[in-house]
Amino acid sequence: MMIGHQIKLPALAAIPRPLYVPVAAVMGLVVLAVSLTPVAEPFLARVLIFWAGVNLAYALMPYVRRGDIPLVAAWVVLLSELAPCFAGHLISPENVCADVLGVLMAAGPIYVARLRQIQQGDIRPAGRRATER
Numbered sequence: 001m002m003i004g005h006q007i008k009l010p011a012l013a014a015i016p017r018p019l020y021v022p023v024a025a026v027m028g029l030v031v032l033a034v035s036l037t038p039v040a041e042p043f044l045a046r047v048l049i050f051w052a053g054v055n056l057a058y059a060l061m062p063y064v065r066r067g068d069i070p071l072v073a074a075w076v077v078l079l080s081e082l083a084p085c086f087a088g089h090l091i092s093p094e095n096v097c098a099d100v101l102g103v104l105m106a107a108g109p110i111y112v113a114r115l116r117q118i119q120q121g122d123i124r125p126a127g128r129r130a131t132e133r
Helices: 017-035 043-060 068-087 093-119 128-132
Strands: none
Touching (some): 017 068, 043 068, 043 093, 068 093
């Protein structure tokens, strides 16, 4: 049971759904490219790059399932760590930790919010998306 009124805010920054895949691909490539530059050498810079990328994805694509964005971000993390290997460098545990921490800092609050909804009894039937037509 919901107390109060539902407030519907338009997704001002949201992009049309048909553009989700190309925009996500460009965002992933931009985050990957920036993570391979000297700008991303400090630990905090890498954390903030991945945090900003994931938050921007959540803001621009509000209708994507909450688990899909961290999944794609994990692939970008993997690519950002494997790309230097082609130049003969080793994978840096510090960089991996920073990248993963940035993704978790952005995605974590969304999962905490859903856990709170479940604890408050907001459990919809399995076909809950069918009612959104």
